[in-house]
Amino acid sequence: MSDEPSNGELGRLIQSLRGEMREDLGQINGRLDRLVPMDVYTIEKTQMADRVAALETQREKDAERIIATRRWMIGVVITVCLALLPYLATIVTGARA
Template identity: 40%
Template sequence: MPDELTLGELARRLDDRTGDIRDDIRGLSEEMGKKVDQKLYDIRHDALAARVATLETLREKDAEKLVATRRWLIGAVIVPLVGILLPVIILLWQGAGS
């Protein structure tokens, strides 16, 4: 009967399995401790979504300010400058042609 286990061998194997199960349970407990609670995840996700929405709104306002600044620059600086220089250039051109 060499295939049969002795009581000592059986006890040793049972202790090994019990130790393995304890290690597995300990590992699972550590992993569960690392997981984020669903409520906390939802709160963080909502806060992040609100922050992104705020940043998008600010970006749109900045884009509108940039467009307004360009319009002001064209209307207040470039158009009067062209209005002053164009007659001078035309007069110089006509004077050079005569």
């Protein structure tokens, strides 16, 4: 009978165990409060994917617009050169005469 704890010791052990459980549960609740709920995470991830897709689409449109502008500018330069070519030829041939 000396190996068995007394009722008082059992009570203290149970109270100690309850206190430790409360502390542990408090720590778990503190960690859970910092976690993001799955539905919020899913919504944020979906919105981020939508934003990235929109930015990629806009980047492609901008690249196409830049290419079109370069082509237009090259066409203008060629047209101006072709328009000035007869005048330049006249100046060069007139200088020889």
